[in-house]
Amino acid sequence: MRIVIAGGHGKIAQLLERKLVEQGHEPVGIVRNPDHAADLEALGARALVLDLERSDVATVADALAGADAVVFAAGAGPNSGAARKVTIDRDGAILLADAAAQAGVRRYVLVSALATDDFDAEKAAAGADASEEETFQVYLRAKSEADAAVRERDLDWTIVRPGGLTDDPGTGLVRLATSTGRGSIPREDVASIIATALIDGVGVRQQFEAISGEDTVADALATLRY
Numbered sequence: 001m002r003i004v005i006a007g008g009h010g011k012i013a014q015l016l017e018r019k020l021v022e023q024g025h026e027p028v029g030i031v032r033n034p035d036h037a038a039d040l041e042a043l044g045a046r047a048l049v050l051d052l053e054r055s056d057v058a059t060v061a062d063a064l065a066g067a068d069a070v071v072f073a074a075g076a077g078p079n080s081g082a083a084r085k086v087t088i089d090r091d092g093a094i095l096l097a098d099a100a101a102q103a104g105v106r107r108y109v110l111v112s113a114l115a116t117d118d119f120d121a122e123k124a125a126a127g128a129d130a131s132e133e134e135t136f137q138v139y140l141r142a143k144s145e146a147d148a149a150v151r152e153r154d155l156d157w158t159i160v161r162p163g164g165l166t167d168d169p170g171t172g173l174v175r176l177a178t179s180t181g182r183g184s185i186p187r188e189d190v191a192s193i194i195a196t197a198l199i200d201g202v203g204v205r206q207q208f209e210a211i212s213g214e215d216t217v218a219d220a221l222a223t224l225r226y
Helices: 012-022 034-043 057-064 080-102 132-152 186-200 217-222
Strands: 004-008 026-031 047-048 069-072 107-111 156-162 164-166 175-178 184-186 207-211
Touching: 004 012, 004 057, 004 156, 012 026, 012 034, 012 080, 012 186, 034 080, 047 107, 047 164, 057 080, 080 107, 107 132, 107 186, 132 156, 164 186, 175 186, 175 217, 184 186, 186 207, 186 217
Parallel strands: 004 026, 004 069, 026 047, 069 107, 107 156, 156 207, 164 184, 184 207
Antiparallel strands: 175 207
């Protein structure tokens, strides 16, 4: 499968790209910075230089031509302001969904975040001078609104809402549920969830939270109910 990954230079994306290459698939990472292309190529992936914040649906749809699936693993990052939480975490995810629909790519996996729907609406309304806590609430709202918009699209979507992300080695053991409660999960295990959902064709039209647990990734995905 040819799988296009927005945020292709991110930590989860690079772990996913490595897994896909190892299993004989063709990952294509969307990157904004052309200097990042060599890192993806070293993994065996292909880089596509494209800035989602400065692109439109038609341009992105052209870039997705021939893809079997898309993954949104992009993010504004912890040091960005409130405005980019909206333009990347929300608008970028929606743009990719609309472009996928226009390009005829039905399979869409969105990396979201734990408990996004529990954002504080008052704090999430903060403007450019938002405090750190207000910016986090803007982020949660942006993710929540992106998730809702993707659920409305006529796509074979999967929305993964991981808990606190760590760089620990993956264990392959997870807990997936509509609501898991607080917890953490290695980025490598998130990448395994995405790869398994794509390759095995499971988790379609499912939204779930993901933390470390006691079930294998395959078993956890196979028993999901949304």
